[in-house]
Structure formats: structure tokens, C-alpha cells
Amino acid sequence: MAQQEPQQTERSLTMSRAMVEAIAHEMREDDDVFYMGEDVADYGGIFDSTEGLLEEFGYDRIMDVPISETAYLGAAVGAAQAGMRPIAELMFVDFFGVAMDQIYNQMAKNTYMSGASVSVPMVLTTAVGGTYNDAAQHSQTLYGTFAHLPGMKVVVPSTAYDAKGLMHNAIRDDDPVVYMFHKRLMGIGWMPAPEGPKTGVPEDEYTIPFGSADVKREGSDVTVVTLGLHVHRALEAAESLTADGIDAEVIDLRTLVPLDTETVRESVSKTGRLVVVDEDYQSYGVTGEIVASVAEDGLGDLEAVERVALPDVPIPYARPMEDEVIPGVEDIETAVRNANE
Amino acid sequence: MVSGNELQEMYETMVTARHYEERLQEEYLVGKQPAFDISAGPIPGELHLAAGHEASGAGVCQHLRDDDTVTAPHRPHHIAIAKGVDLKRMTAEIFGRESGPSKGKGGHMHLFDPDVNFACSGIIAEGCPPAVGAGLAAKKQNTDSVAVAFLGEGAIDQGAFLESLNLAAVQNLPVVFVVEDNDWAISMPKDRITDVENGARRADGFDMPGTRVDADDAVAVYEAAREAIGRARDRNGPSLLEVQVHRRMGHFMGDPEAYRPAEDQEAAEQRDSIERLESELRAHGVDDETIEELRDRARERVEEAIEWATEQPEPEPDDAYEDVFVNPPSGVTDSEPSLAETGGDD
Amino acid sequence: MTATDDRVAVETGDVWPADTDEDEGVVVNWFLSEGSRVEAGDDLCEFQVEKVSVDVPAPESGTLDEIALEEDDEFERGDVLAWIDPS
Numbered sequence: 001m002a003q004q005e006p007q008q009t010e011r012s013l014t015m016s017r018a019m020v021e022a023i024a025h026e027m028r029e030d031d032d033v034f035y036m037g038e039d040v041a042d043y044g045g046i047f048d049s050t051e052g053l054l055e056e057f058g059y060d061r062i063m064d065v066p067i068s069e070t071a072y073l074g075a076a077v078g079a080a081q082a083g084m085r086p087i088a089e090l091m092f093v094d095f096f097g098v099a100m101d102q103i104y105n106q107m108a109k110n111t112y113m114s115g116a117s118v119s120v121p122m123v124l125t126t127a128v129g130g131t132y133n134d135a136a137q138h139s140q141t142l143y144g145t146f147a148h149l150p151g152m153k154v155v156v157p158s159t160a161y162d163a164k165g166l167m168h169n170a171i172r173d174d175d176p177v178v179y180m181f182h183k184r185l186m187g188i189g190w191m192p193a194p195e196g197p198k199t200g201v202p203e204d205e206y207t208i209p210f211g212s213a214d215v216k217r218e219g220s221d222v223t224v225v226t227l228g229l230h231v232h233r234a235l236e237a238a239e240s241l242t243a244d245g246i247d248a249e250v251i252d253l254r255t256l257v258p259l260d261t262e263t264v265r266e267s268v269s270k271t272g273r274l275v276v277v278d279e280d281y282q283s284y285g286v287t288g289e290i291v292a293s294v295a296e297d298g299l300g301d302l303e304a305v306e307r308v309a310l311p312d313v314p315i316p317y318a319r320p321m322e323d324e325v326i327p328g329v330e331d332i333e334t335a336v337r338n339a340n341e
Numbered sequence: 342m343v344s345g346n347e348l349q350e351m352y353e354t355m356v357t358a359r360h361y362e363e364r365l366q367e368e369y370l371v372g373k374q375p376a377f378d379i380s381a382g383p384i385p386g387e388l389h390l391a392a393g394h395e396a397s398g399a400g401v402c403q404h405l406r407d408d409d410t411v412t413a414p415h416r417p418h419h420i421a422i423a424k425g426v427d428l429k430r431m432t433a434e435i436f437g438r439e440s441g442p443s444k445g446k447g448g449h450m451h452l453f454d455p456d457v458n459f460a461c462s463g464i465i466a467e468g469c470p471p472a473v474g475a476g477l478a479a480k481k482q483n484t485d486s487v488a489v490a491f492l493g494e495g496a497i498d499q500g501a502f503l504e505s506l507n508l509a510a511v512q513n514l515p516v517v518f519v520v521e522d523n524d525w526a527i528s529m530p531k532d533r534i535t536d537v538e539n540g541a542r543r544a545d546g547f548d549m550p551g552t553r554v555d556a557d558d559a560v561a562v563y564e565a566a567r568e569a570i571g572r573a574r575d576r577n578g579p580s581l582l583e584v585q586v587h588r589r590m591g592h593f594m595g596d597p598e599a600y601r602p603a604e605d606q607e608a609a610e611q612r613d614s615i616e617r618l619e620s621e622l623r624a625h626g627v628d629d630e631t632i633e634e635l636r637d638r639a640r641e642r643v644e645e646a647i648e649w650a651t652e653q654p655e656p657e658p659d660d661a662y663e664d665v666f667v668n669p670p671s672g673v674t675d676s677e678p679s680l681a682e683t684g685g686d687d
Numbered sequence: 688m689t690a691t692d693d694r695v696a697v698e699t700g701d702v703w704p705a706d707t708d709e710d711e712g713v714v715v716n717w718f719l720s721e722g723s724r725v726e727a728g729d730d731l732c733e734f735q736v737e738k739v740s741v742d743v744p745a746p747e748s749g750t751l752d753e754i755a756l757e758e759d760d761e762f763e764r765g766d767v768l769a770w771i772d773p774s
Contacts, residue, residue: 010723014716014733034481048740060481066511071504074470075477078488081460082410082478101501102470106462114453115444116664118460150665175666189715189735192759198716211670258670 009200014187016048018160018201022167023050023087025205027057030085033171036063036072037089037125046091047127047186069099073124077106080122085171090126093142093180107176108151121174123167124152129182129229129279130326132191136314139322141228143278144285146178147256153177153210154256158185158231161199162254165208172207182228182279196232211258215267219249222304222336223267225290226277227253230327234277237332246340248275256286261293265301268294272303273339277332282309306335343563345625349635351403351559352618355395357639358419359615361428362392362590364643365418365435369594377595383651385437386448391419393557393589396614397521398423400562400584401489404570410475410488412468413461415450416521420491421461426454428646438653445656446664466492466499469518473505476514476579487515487573494583495526497540506581510547515573517566518581523588524609528600544581551581557614560621587612695747697731697769699762704739710764712736714756723751725771732768749773 013021027033035050035057041064044051054062065072069090076088090096096103103124110118130139147154153175157163163181170177185197216231217238224234231252238248249267253260268274274294276287287307295302308327316322365388372382379387391398394416402423405411413420421431427442434441435449442454450463458475462468472490479486496502497520509516520540524531537543544551552569554561562584569580587609591598598606622632663669699712716733719725725745732743745751752772756762 010719012716012718012720032481066504066507068504068508070501071470071473071508074467074501074505075474075508078410078412078471078474078476079478079481080474081455081471082458082475082482084478084481086474098500101464101467105464106467106471110453110460111667112664113443113447113451114455114460114664115442115446116667117442117455118453119667153666153670174668187716189713189733189740190738192715 009202011201011203012198013160013201014193015157015160015163015181015197016051016186016188018164019049019167019181020051020053021201022164022205023171024053024056026168026171027053027061032083032085033087034061034063034084035087035089036065036076038065038067038091040064040089045089047181047183048188049089049125049127049181069095070102073099074102074106076122076124077102077110077120080120081110081118085121087123087125087171090124092138093126093128094137094140096142096145104149104151108149111175112151119174120176123170123177123179125179125181127183128180129184130315130322131184131229133317133319133322135317139315141180141182141280143180143227143256143280144289146180147286151176152257155179155210156227156254156256157181158228158252158254159197159199160201162208162214162252164201165206166254168205169207169210173210180228184229194232196235208254210255211260212254213260213263214252214254215249215263216252217248217250219247219271221247221271222273222275222339223249223251223264223271224275224277224332224336225251225253225264227256227286228279230277230279233327233329234332236329237336240329241333241336244337246336248336259293264290265294265298268298269301272301274302274304275306275308275332275335275339277327277335278309279326280310281312282307283312285309304339304341306339308332308335343560345627347403347563348560348618348622348625349627349631351399351563352615352622352632353635353639354399354423355559355615355618356636357642358395358398358422359392360640360643361418361422362390364647366390366590366594368647373595379595383436388449388594389416389592390590390594391416393523393587393609394419394521396557396559396562396618397491397519397584397586400559401519401566401570403563404566405489406486407457408484408486410458410472410486411491412472412488413459413491414465414468414493414496415461415463416493417450417452417461421452421454421459424459425457426452426459427456428642429649432646432650433653436650436653437655438650439656439660440650440653444660444664466496466502468492469502469505472516473509473514476509476516476573477512479515480512485574487517487570489517489519489570491519491521493526494520494522494524494531494540495529495534496520497543498534503543506543506547506549506579509579510549513576513578515576516579517569517573518579519566520581520583521586522583523586524605525588525592525601527592540583541581549579549581551583553583553585555585557585557587557612557617559614559618586614693774694752694770694772695749696767697743697746697771698765698767699734699741699743700765702741702743703764704736704741707736707739709736711761712764713761714758714768715740717754717758719751721751721754725749725751734768743768745771747771747773
């Protein structure tokens with residue numbers, strides 16, 4: 001897939017600011033776009049997802065709602081079907097349990113169940129991810145859960161540049177899009193981001209097509225496929241592996257639905273070795289899906305396969321245990337070395 | 342006061358809905374007798390018929406326009422008919438034909454007609470939040486359209502309903518919630534699911550008007566709905582109505598209703614809202630001939646719809662891969678997955 | 688780094704959060720690098736006091752000549768974060 005190179009720009013933005021810039025642009029262009037969620041107006045989003053929008057757009061378009069996800073996510077579905085283009089925020093993806101019926105039985109299925117006579121042009125934004133000791137109910141990514149259920153496009157940005165282009169696309173898309181932003185990448189002062197997600201971001205609008213994975217680092221020995229926070233962990237691992245003479249290619253999936261298997265397969269046909277890194281649970285998830293999709297059509301290319309994901313335990317609270325289960329840079333390095341043997 | 346003309350319109354709507362359910366019952370049971378096999382016969386799947394609910398659909402929808410939104414539950418036909426959903430196409434959908442509004446992907450619990458803003462869903466109280474959303478859209482778009490969410494009394498303990506009452510109230514949205522109380526949540530009588538006999542009292546907790554229409558009476562429903570829908574249209578906020586109806590054909594086709602005392606069924610049938618409205622028509626001076634004309638027209642419309650629907654072709658198997666998205670990403674839909682190529686036996 | 692006399696200091700006094708007694712902050716994000724062209728009012732960087740984040744606008748148009756405090760550096764209210772060369 002064609003990859004737009006970041007244009008030369010002097011200005012760098014955090015991921016949250018890049019997201020907000022795209023949302024503000026779309027809201028200026030189209031009166032039907034509005035944002036609805038818990039603590040999105042005066043607070044500006046717990047993870048800065050709406051920071052500064054209230055001042056420009058007011059309470060009618062940056063709507064705080066009661067802690068009532070079933071009602072307001074379902075209301076977003078109804079408003080979308082009635083011609084609006086709502087963006088509705090689920091504060092933590094972990095809260096999906098209280099509202100999943102509206103998400104997967106209405107938002108995701110109404111287009112199909114209506115024979116496409118109805119469309120649901122809405123964006124469900126949600127914060128994902130751990131690494132800050134918030135334990136089992138506030139640290140999950142649940143990428144696989146959403147990508148598994150048909151009818152939702154699923155977007156996971158890893159940089160400010162990608163976040164803006166993907167957000168423009170998400171708001172303009174006539175289908176429901178789940179936009180999963182990793183808390184650790186947002187560039188929030190109290191949750192410092194790693195090196196990498198803050199990038200140059202053009203002030204003009206631009207879109208990044210869904211289904212276009214991005215080769216974040218070219219390499220010839222091993223293909224590392226990942227997304228979200230772990231793009232940056234994989235890049236760090238790849239740099240350190242050069243000392244071992246291993247040249248790893250790092251692919252950022254950017255969207256899970258649609259999934260760009262072509263870019264992955266091309267890379268594996270070159271390297272012959274596949275390592276999939278995911279912050280979601282290992283079983284029945286992204287890692288298995290990527291490996292299977294490569295094996296189906298390119299089994300002959302595969303010399304080695306490794307998976308690095310969250311083992312099948314809920315995410316623990318205390319630091320040593322959380323560090324143990326969430327894949328770290330060293331875990332990725334080990335997996336790449338194993339694949340390269 | 343309701344006009345004679347409106348009484349006749351409601352009567353025709355109700356007679357159409359009743360005849361429709363009677364005819365679907367016959368069609369549904371083809372191939373299912375003497376032994377009931379849910380997979381046999383011309384109508385696929387489950388079938389929840391609404392005979393006995395007619396007063397609710399007709400009395401409420403009499404006040405609605407095409408641009409008003411209605412969400413209905415799993416027992417939707419009488420509401421769809423009253424809202425003006427195309428009867429032929431809706432029937433084709435129920436028979437699983439490609440000319441249905443959902444091209445056979447939805448069926449009788451998932452009828453959509455964007456021309457008259459009607460949708461229904463198979464999950465209890467699930468239509469309440471989208472109705473709130475339609476009300477929110479009306480407010481934002483500054484129109485005077487309203488949204489009505491229908492649900493059964495078995496749904497009044499669902500979070501989706503209670504959360505929707507709250508969101509509609511706090512946002513002051515033009516939404517009316519209509520609880521159709523047919524006394525039975527599948528096999529559970531109302532007094533075993535709630536201690537609150539009058540379900541409209543749920544409104545008190547949200548500082549919203551709540552009204553119960555206690556009799557199977559289309560005119561009383563009409564009057565109560567006029568106030569609630571008028572209030573919504575005038576941007577004075579949401580309301581809750583509970584409407585007494587009755588269930589004549591079981592929870593779904595094939596329901597033996599062994600749990601239901603025979604006298605309960607008989608008593609319910611005695612409260613026939615169609616007979617009641619017929620008396621009302623006569624009291625308004627409508628003669629037998631006119632009533633018979635209305636009945637004939639309703640029957641004819643139903644027969645035409647069923648005839649047309651059953652002439653429609655079934656969808657092609659490959660159509661299953663379409664319509665996951667309106668804007669399908671290449672390679673995700675509209676192409677047959679590789680499994681089907683190796684798994685088929687043809 | 689030779690500071691010329693006409694350089695303009697970028698300070699935090701005007702934007703310091705009103706509802707805090709805290710006099711120490713930390714630089715969280717720089718949005719421009721040294722040598723970048725800036726317009727007066729452009730957000731240059733973001734600092735944090737307790738859990739509150741504040742953007743620092745450019746006081747003058749010109750070139751971001753020198754970043755005195757890098758990301759993660761702690762500083763006291765009144766310290767100079769950077770210098771702008773308005774020429």
C-alpha cells in the first residue's frame with residue numbers, strides 16, 4: 001500500500017494534540033460532527049483526547065454525558081443513523097462490558113442487518129493499554145476483541161502523524177470506526193511517552209487510508225509485526241539488535257480492520273522470519289491472526305515464527321508483575337534472536 | 342377529541358395488523374405440522390406475532406410523521422404497519438427474500454425502513470438508546486421531529502431502558518418511551534418481575550411525566566400519546582407511556598404456553614381492542630358497510646403483500662458477503678473468503 | 688551560546704496556573720526545535736505543575752534561538768525556558 005511520507009514540518013505534536021487537531025478541523029468543516037463522552041468538555045478528556053475543544057465549539061458540540069455508556073453510545077448510533085456524524089468516547093476500553101450490546105449488536109451490525117439501507121457513520125474513541133500499574137480493569141488493549149467482531153473498522157495509531165491522518169479518515173468514513181489510542185503514547189505530562197510518538201505533523205489536513213500498514217523500519221533479517229505502544233518497543237529492540245548483526249524490519253499495522261496482510265506477506269517473503277508483538281492477550285488474538293494469515297498463503301516463506309504477547313492472565317497491579325506480563329523491549333529482542341537462529 | 346376520520350384510519354391500521362399476523366401464523370405453520378420443526382416451512386427462524394398489541398401501534402403512530410423515528414422490539418409488525426413501512430417489502434424480508442429492505446439479511450426482528458425512519462431489534466430494550474440518539478439529532482438539527490421507543494413490559498428492568506430515560510431527561514430530548522404491557526415476559530407474569538404494578542411510575546425517578554393507559558383501548562392510547570408526542574414536538578422533553586395490551590399468539594410461534602392459565606388467555610381475548618374500536622366507530626355513526634370496506638381493504642393489502650413476497654427470489658448465497666460496510670475496504674468484504682472455496686461440496 | 692542583547696526570553700510567569708501554591712514545574716513537551724521559525728502566539732512548549740499542563744506561547748515572532756530547559760527538566764517559576772531571536 002502507498003505510504004505517505006510525513007511532510008517536512010518544523011512543528012512536532014504529541015499524539016493527543018494531533019488527534020485533537022484532526023477532530024477540530026472536521027468539526028469546523030461539518031456541523032454534523034460532534035463529540036460526546038464522559039469528562040470530555042471541561043476536563044478535556046482524562047487522556048487529553050478533547051483538550052481545548054470546548055473553548056472553540058462549546059457544550060452543544062463537546063458534550064459531557066452521564067456515566068451511562070449504554071445510553072450514550074447507543075444514542076451515538078441513533079444520531080449517526082439520523083444523519084449526524086458523532087464521535088463518542090468510551091473512557092477506558094475496559095469499560096466496554098457495560099455497553100457492548102450497543103457496540104456490537106447495533107453499531108457494528110445495523111448496516112448489515114439492514115442490507116446497507118442504513119449506515120452508522122460514527123467514531124468510537126477509546127483509551128487502551130497498560131504500563132502504569134492500573135491493574136486488571138484499566139490496562140487492557142482488547143484489540144482482538146473488537147477486531148474479531150465484524151462490522152467495525154479498528155484503528156490503532158502509534159505516532160502523532162498517523163493519529164491525525166487516521167482520525168481524519170475515521171470521521172469521514174461512512175462506517176463505524178473504533179479508534180483505539182494508547183494512553184502511554186498521548187504525550188500527557190503525567191504519563192510520559194517513550195521516544196517516538198511525538199512527530200512532525202503538517203498543519204494541513206491529510207488522510208491515511210485504512211488497511212495500509214507502515215514499515216516503520218526497514219530490515220532484511222526478521223519481520224516484526226506490531227501496533228500501538230509496541231511499535232516503539234519494537235523499534236528500540238531493533239536498534240539494539242544491530243549490535244548482534246541482526247537487521248529487523250518493523251511493521252506497524254495501524255489498522256486491524258481492514259488488515260493489510262499484503263505488506264506483512266511481502267516482508268516475510270523477504271526475511272523468512274516472523275515475530276508478532278501484541279499488548280493484547282495471546283490466545284485467540286492478533287498474534288495468532290497475523291501468523292495464520294501469513295501461513296495460509298505463504299507457508300513456504302516461513303522459516304521461523306515467534307509470538308510475544310500478554311500471557312493469558314488478567315493484568316496484575318504491582319510493578320514487578322505488570323512488567324513481567326506486558327511485553328518489554330528485551331522480550332522482543334529475545335524473540336527476534338530466537339527467530340533468527 | 343379524536344375525529345371520525347382518524348378513528349377509521351386507526352381501525353384500518355389495526356385490522357391490517359391483526360389480519361397480517363393471522364396470515365403469517367398460517368404461512369409460518371406450513372411444513373411445521375403436525376411436528377413443529379423450526380427449520381421447516383416458508384418463513385425462516387422465530388416469529389413473534391403481535392396480535393393483541395394493535396391499539397398501541399395504531400394509537401401512538403397516528404401522531405407520527407415519516408421524519409419521526411421509531412425503534413421497535415422483537416414483536417414489531419403492528420408498529421411497522423402503523424408507521425407506514427412498505428408492507429410488501431417487509432413481508433419479503435420476513436420470508437427471507439432478496440427484495441426485502443435488508444435483502445434477506447435481517448428477518449422479522451431486524452426490519453429497517455429509512456424512508457419512514459423505522460428500525461427494530463431483537464434484544465430487549467436495545468432500541469431505547471438509538472431512539473434517544475434520534476431525539477438528540479433532532480435537537481441538534483433544530484427540527485421538530487420526535488423519536489418513539491417501543492418496548493415490552495418485560496424490558497422495563499433493563500439498564501438500556503433506565504439509562505435512556507435518564508439521558509433523554511437530562512438532555513431534554515424529544516423522545517417518548519412506550520411500554521407495551523401484555524402481562525407476560527415470555528413465561529413470567531408481571532408481578533414476578535417487578536413490585537411496581539404501574540410501569541409508568543418508572544418515570545418518577547427521572548422527573549418525567551409517566552402515564553399508564555389501563556385498558557386495551559386505541560382511543561385512550563391515542564389521547565395519551567397525543568399529549569406525550571405533542572410535548573416532545575414542542576421541545577418540552579421526554580415522556581413515558583405504559584399501554585395495556587394482550588398477547589393472543591404466545592411469545593413466539595410454537596409456544597405451548599403451558600405456563601399460562603387458560604382463563605388468563607380467555608380474559609385477554611375478551612379485551613379485544615379491535616372490537617372496542619369498532620363499537621366506537623358505530624357510536625360515531627360509521628355504518629356497517631364502511632366498516633366492512635375497511636376490513637376488505639386491509640385483507641386485500643395483506644394478501645397482495647404475501648403474494649408479492651412469496652414470488653420474490655431468495656438471495657444468492659454469495660450475497661452473504663456484502664453489506665458488512667457501506668464503504669467496504671477492499672479485501673475485507675465483497676470477496677469470498679478462501680475457506681468457502683475449499684469447504685464447499687459442489 | 689552567545690546571547691545577543693536583543694533576544695527575548697520565553698518565560699512562564701504569565702501562564703503559571705493560578706490555583707496552585709507550587710512554584711516548581713517540569714518541561715513536558717517541546718513542539719519546535721532550535722532554529723525553527725516562530726510566530727508570536729505559537730505554542731512553543733508545554734510544562735506541567737502538579738497534574739496541570741500549560742502551553743507556553745511565543746512572546747515574539749522570530750527564530751527559536753536557544754532552548755534553555757529540555758524536556759523533563761525541572762525549573763522554578765520565573766526561570767527562562769528559551770530565547771527567541773526576533774531579527
